[in-house]
Amino acid sequence: MSQHLSEQELVRRESLTKLRALGINPYPQALYPVNTLSRDITENFVEGKKVIIAGRLMARRIQGNASFAEIQDSEGRVQVYFKRDEICEGEDKTLYNEVYKKLLDNGDFIGVEGELFTTQVGEKSIRVKKFILLSKSLKPLPLPKIDSEGNVHDAFSDPELRYRRRYVDLVVNEHVKATFIKRSKIITSMRNFLNSKGYLEVETPILQAIPGGAAARPFITHHNALDIPLYLRIANELYLKRLIVGGFDGVYEFAKDFRNEGMDRTHNPEFTQMEIYVSYKDYHWMMDFTEEMLETICNEVLGTTTVKIGNNEVSFKRPFKRISMIDAIKEHTGIDIVDMDQIQLRETCKKLNVAFDDSMGKGKLIDELFGEKCEANYIQPTFITDYPKEMSPLCKEHRDNPELTERFELMVNGKELANAYTELNDPIDQKERFEEQARLAEKGDDEAMFIDMDFVRALEYGMPPTSGMGIGIDRLCMFLTNNSSIQEVLFFPQMKPEKKALELSEAEKTILTLMKATPKMELGALKNATRLSGKQFDTGMKGLSKHGLIKVEVNDEAKFCVLQA
């Protein structure tokens, strides 16, 4: 691919050479003493103030000996005014006529020294006294423009290109940059909240010998020195709980987790989760805590608890609705399943058109009913509590009902945002639940959990009563930035590898072989000799011409194909 440059790329490379010939280094070493950002100029404008700014040249409107340009820095854009005779005080006007007008391009980084003034049209601008090229750009940026009515022209909008070249997306699409700034603020706000409560931010292994804490297919890799398989973590739960065993009152981690599963608009192979464990608490406390945390983040980052998500308006103002899974099913289907056995549950599923199979036990059936009939209805933040036991092998049995667990999921806009337990701390029960998972794995459930005997050993030393919660950071960012796909809140979402540049095609090779034997041939004869179809011959010829390997010459009545040296 690298051999073919577009006309615009060639022009910029020529400009580079010309700049060097003029003694201008297009990539200077020295720092540039920036003292002002574009936002300072627009927000705290002082007529005549001297400023030094730097950024990318993003637009130029040249009017003979005067010109308006726009410089974009990290905070936005500002207009700068170049006047030939101010930049070139003497007779030599090269700096304006050649360097500025011809050798600079959109996308170049320049530094500008000048003073603030207001144009006749009222635009706050900088009158340039001196400018310097800081870095030359060799590829043209897409240049979306917004007209006076707010319509975007030539938007850089193709998702494939935007995700693969996120750097371009960020330069050109202000709203994309804003999304990622908001993401950073959300994480900072959450971290501040957790720290303010006195909890300790920790780091636990990403490479794990036993991937635990969730039901998911892991990525596997290999450690050479130890000669063992290692897995990329699917959750950090089991390590954080070991730390509670070790005596910390509250630990949390912002964790990249990795799951070797499908990719779509809500799933990326690596994603971010915040997990927190606090000793001497239960899941009721954790609901209060989660509410407070989310309300705080909304107020800090958005300045409001009302958030627009798609067509819905969602309020993160406390308190959130709380409802048990069984009551939720009753609410949305009118059916009370509280005393049903497995057979009755299957009949209920059949009646409600909920798909199930024979391997599903009671818990799975209830979960299926909830997922199909209820989940999507919870637009406003709602805690769904008390999940069936077999779905939750790390969660403590419910204090009032041994078939349930003390677990909640927080639903927002019909999707799961957070998941929490009163943590199971009975080591014997934990070991039995792991063994049950192992039996499921043997039956072919590829999401069943591995048995982590060291974790059981840790529990045997004793873990205080603890509540833990995990919240999907990517999903939270999607909600708070009103994006419906995870790719929009990840800088570099996973993509399939880009296609490699093509070698010569078979048709091209055939033609080239013939041409090497006979460097000049009449076209018709060449085509016959290749025995290619019309289309194959045509594309082959086009391809070779493109590569500069052959040339077609026309004299009088005949066309000849000539091999190029």
Added chain:
RNA sequence: GAUUUGGUAGCUCAGUCGGUAGAGCAUAUCCCUUUUAAGGAUAGGGUCCUGGGUUCGAAUCCCAGCCAGAUCACCA
């Protein structure tokens, strides 16, 4: 994984019945001293996603593939 839509210039997109590839912006050259998506004139710029097929002839029709989007399924 299923269904579906799309892939044409640096960017955004047209392209009729199968008959030499189009526009705007961007770029280049020339003119122009206060403009605001776009000053004027002229010019250059194409692997029409890839491969095969049908055809005298394919961006266009057919088949296969690649990539992406959307919807659905799956997802502690």
